[in-house]
Amino acid sequence: MVWGQPLKPRSPWLTTPPKRHPRPVLDFRWQPAHGGRHVISQDLLPGDEGHTFCGLDLQVPRQRNTKTEWLWPTCQQCYDTAKTRT
Ligand SMILES: [Zn+2]
Numbered sequence: 569m570v571w572g573q574p575l576k577p578r579s580p581w582l583t584t585p586p587k588r589h590p591r592p593v594l595d596f597r598w599q600p601a602h603g604g605r606h607v608i609s610q611d612l613l614p615g616d617e618g619h620t621f622c623g624l625d626l627q628v629p630r631q632r633n634t635k636t637e638w639l640w641p642t643c644q645q646c647y648d649t650a651k652t653r654t
Pocket residue numbers: 605606607620621622623624643644645646
């Protein structure tokens with residue numbers, strides 16, 4: 569630092585506080601079931617019985633789903649419902 573010289577303003581991205589991007593509260597998650605990827609409530613725990621956003625009954629599997637199951641086609645109805653929740 570040189571005496572007698574005003575301090576250089578710091579670069580704006582250091583002085584500007586970072587913009588807050590509040591994460592949307594997601595109260596659902598994707599769950600492969602019945603040959604498709606559906607959306608279920610985040611409250612459902614493995615082993616619980618519940619239903620998907622499109623109204624299918626399902627039991628949340630205790631095991632992790634296989635990669636193949638995650639490739640099942642997305643349920644359009646669940647997708648549309650999920651979109652309105654984000
Ligand atoms: Zn569905």
